[in-house]
Amino acid sequence: MKLGRLAGSAVLITNGGAIDVARASGGRFGPDLDGIYERWSEFAAWADGPEATGAAAEDFDEAALEAPVGRPRQIFAIGLNYAAHAAEAGLQPARDLVVFTKFASSIAGPVSRVPLPTGTVDWEVEIVAIIGEEARRVTIDEAWDRVAGLAIGQDLSERTMQLHGQTPQFSLAKSHPGFSPVGPALVTLDELPDRDAIEFGCAVDGQTMQSGNTRNLLFSIPEIISELSRVVTLYPGDVIFTGTPDGVGLGRDPKVYLQPGQTLVSSAAGLGEIRSELTEAE
Numbered sequence: 001m002k003l004g005r006l007a008g009s010a011v012l013i014t015n016g017g018a019i020d021v022a023r024a025s026g027g028r029f030g031p032d033l034d035g036i037y038e039r040w041s042e043f044a045a046w047a048d049g050p051e052a053t054g055a056a057a058e059d060f061d062e063a064a065l066e067a068p069v070g071r072p073r074q075i076f077a078i079g080l081n082y083a084a085h086a087a088e089a090g091l092q093p094a095r096d097l098v099v100f101t102k103f104a105s106s107i108a109g110p111v112s113r114v115p116l117p118t119g120t121v122d123w124e125v126e127i128v129a130i131i132g133e134e135a136r137r138v139t140i141d142e143a144w145d146r147v148a149g150l151a152i153g154q155d156l157s158e159r160t161m162q163l164h165g166q167t168p169q170f171s172l173a174k175s176h177p178g179f180s181p182v183g184p185a186l187v188t189l190d191e192l193p194d195r196d197a198i199e200f201g202c203a204v205d206g207q208t209m210q211s212g213n214t215r216n217l218l219f220s221i222p223e224i225i226s227e228l229s230r231v232v233t234l235y236p237g238d239v240i241f242t243g244t245p246d247g248v249g250l251g252r253d254p255k256v257y258l259q260p261g262q263t264l265v266s267s268a269a270g271l272g273e274i275r276s277e278l279t280e281a282e
C-alpha cells in the first residue's frame with residue numbers, strides 16, 4: 001500500500017491514480033492521517049480489502065502531494081549512523097545511538113520550495129520510518145511490526161548554526177521552514193523487495209551527491225526503534241529520520257552547500273523520489 005495526502009486528505013496511491021480514503025471507506029477512515037495511524041492495523045486490513053481495492057482511482061497531480069504524516073507527537077533523527085558519513089564528518093561512528101529531533105514546523109511535502117536562510121545549508125538524504133503501533137520497550141525482533149511504512153526524507157541542515165556553539169545544535173539548525181521534506185508517500189513494508197536493504201541517494205541539479213543502502217546502517221531500523229523505546233514511548237504517526245550516508249557537502253574539500261535556484265532530488269528504490277527547489281531566503 002502507498003498512502004499519501006492530497007489537500008489534507010488521506011489517499012491510497014495506485015497505478016491508476018489516487019483513491020480518497022474517506023470517500024471510499026464511507027467515512028470510516030480519514031480524511032486526516034492522524035486517525036489512520038491511530039488505527040493502523042484496522043486501516044491496513046481495510047486497504048487490502050475489496051472496498052478499497054475496488055474503489056475508483058482518480059488522476060492527480062503528483063506535485064500536489066503533501067507529506068504523508070499527520071501531526072506527529074514526536075520526530076526523531078539519528079546522527080552518525082553510517083560509518084563513512086561519520087568519517088567524513090571527522091567523527092567516530094556512533095557506538096551509542098545519537099538522537100536529536102526535527103521540529104514539526106520544518107516538515108514539508110515531497111515537492112516543495114525551500115528558502116535557504118544562509119549560504120551553508122547542506123543535504124542529508126535519509127530513509128524515514130513512520131510508526132504504526134505504539135512501542136514501549138520492544139525487542140529488535142518485535143520492532144518492524146510497529147512500523148506503518150517507510151518514506152524518503154531530507155534532513156536539511158544549516159551547518160553554521162549546527163557547529164557554531166560549544167556543543168552541536170542539531171535540532172534547531174535542522175528545523176528551518178521546509179527543512180524536513182518527507183514523501184512522496186508512505187510505502188508499506190510488503191511492497192519492498194528487502195526492507196533491510198534499500199538503495200537510496202540524492203542529486204543536486206542532476207549530479208549525484210549521495211548514494212547509500214540501509215544495509216549499511218550502524219543501528220538498523222529495528223535496532224533504532226528498540227533502543228528508542230527503552231527510554232520513550234513511540235506513538236502511532238511518530239516519524240524517525242534514520243541517518244544519512246556519506247557524500248554530504250560538509251564532508252567535501254572544499255565544502256559545498258546548496259544555492260538558490262538549484263534542485264535537490266532524493267530517491268529510493270521502491271519508495272519513489274522527492275524534489276526540493278532551493279530558493280533565496282525569505
Ligand code: ZN
Binds near residue numbers: 077124126241244
Ligand atoms: Zn541526518
